[in-house]
Amino acid sequence: MYDPTRLAALVAVAEAGSITRAAERLGYTTPALSQQLAKLEREAGTALLVRHHRGARLTGAGELLVARARRVLDELAQARHELARLTGLSGGILRVGTFQTAGIHLLPPVLSAFRRAHPDVELTVADHEPPAGVAAVAAGDVDLALTHSYQPADPVPLPSSVRAEPVLVEELVLVTAPGHALAGDSARLPLAELAGQPLISMAPHLPARRGVESALARAGATPSVRVPTPGYALVCALVSAGLGVAVVPEMVARTAATPVGMRRLEPGELRRTIAVVYRAEETAPAADAFRALLRGAFGRAGQT
Incomplete structure (x- = not known):
C-alpha cells in the first residue's frame, strides 16, 4: 500500500515542476522530499520521475500514479473531515x-x-x-x-x-567554512582529526549537549568561541566566517542560511x-x- 504522504509529495512535484519548488510548497527540505520520493519509487518498483537541470518531469508510470493519487488524496481528505465530526x-x-x-x-x-x-x-x-x-x-x-x-x-x-x-533520529556532522581542508573529502572524518581544531562550543553547560561536548573535548577539539545558548543559526554564521568548526545536527547543516562545508564523522555515534x-x-x-x-x-x- 502506498503511503499517502509520499503520494502527496509526488503530486506536489507534478504541479510545481521541480523537487525544490515542491519542497518549498510543502515545507520540507529538498533532501527530505527526495528521500520520500525515492521510497515511493521503490514501492512502485519503477521510476516515477526524470530529473533534469530545469527540474523534474513525470514518467509514464508517474503520470498514471499521480492521476490515481489525486483521487485517493481527495477521498482521504473527505474521510478525515467526516471522521472528525465523529471523534470530536x-x-x-x-x-x-x-x-x-x-x-x-x-x-x-x-x-x-x-x-x-x-x-x-x-x-x-x-x-x-x-x-x-x-x-x-x-x-x-x-x-x-x-x-x-x-x-x-x-x-x-x-x-x-x-x-x-x-x-526522527539524525547524525551530528561537522560544519566548516566553505573550502576548509576538513570538508574536502566524502569519507567520514575520525573524531581524532579534530585535535587542535578551533571549536565553536555549543552550550557545554546544558545537559542536552554535555555528552557531545565531552566527546569533542576528548578528541582534542579546542574551544574557540562559546555560544551559551543553542542558537544554531548563529553557530553556522560564525563557522561560515572562519571563526572555527562546529558539530551540529545534519538538518541544521543542510539548511544553514550561511554557506558552510559539511562532513560526516566517524564513528557516527553523535546523534540527536x-x-x-x-x-x-x-x-x-x-x-x-x-x-x-x-x-x-x-x-x-x-x-x-
Whole structure:
C-alpha cells in the first residue's frame, strides 16, 4: 500500500515542476522530499520521475500514479473531515510546542496536513526550547511538544504524566567554512582529526549537549568561541566566517542560511533524537491525530 504522504509529495512535484519548488510548497527540505520520493519509487518498483537541470518531469508510470493519487488524496481528505465530526475533531484548540529547528523544518508540512484534515480545529504554536517543552506539556500549557535529546548523554527522566515518542533520529556532522581542508573529502572524518581544531562550543553547560561536548573535548577539539545558548543559526554564521568548526545536527547543516562545508564523522555515534511528548493519561483526539500525522510524515525513529 502506498503511503499517502509520499503520494502527496509526488503530486506536489507534478504541479510545481521541480523537487525544490515542491519542497518549498510543502515545507520540507529538498533532501527530505527526495528521500520520500525515492521510497515511493521503490514501492512502485519503477521510476516515477526524470530529473533534469530545469527540474523534474513525470514518467509514464508517474503520470498514471499521480492521476490515481489525486483521487485517493481527495477521498482521504473527505474521510478525515467526516471522521472528525465523529471523534470530536470538529472544533476546539490544539496547542503545539516546538523548538526553533523543528518549528522551521519539520512542523510546517504536518501542520498543513492537520489543517486540511481538521479545518475546524484552531491551532496555536509556542516556542519551547528543550527541555522547556516537556515541562509545558506536564503543566498543561500545551497539548504536545517537539523536543530533542542528544547522544551520548545521561538519560533525563520524564515526569510520570508525560510520554515521549521518537519522531526522527539524525547524525551530528561537522560544519566548516566553505573550502576548509576538513570538508574536502566524502569519507567520514575520525573524531581524532579534530585535535587542535578551533571549536565553536555549543552550550557545554546544558545537559542536552554535555555528552557531545565531552566527546569533542576528548578528541582534542579546542574551544574557540562559546555560544551559551543553542542558537544554531548563529553557530553556522560564525563557522561560515572562519571563526572555527562546529558539530551540529545534519538538518541544521543542510539548511544553514550561511554557506558552510559539511562532513560526516566517524564513528557516527553523535546523534540527536527529535521526539514528541504528550500527556499519557489524557484523552485528546486532536493531539492523537497530530501524532499520527507526525508518524506518517517522518516514519519510525532511525529511518532518516
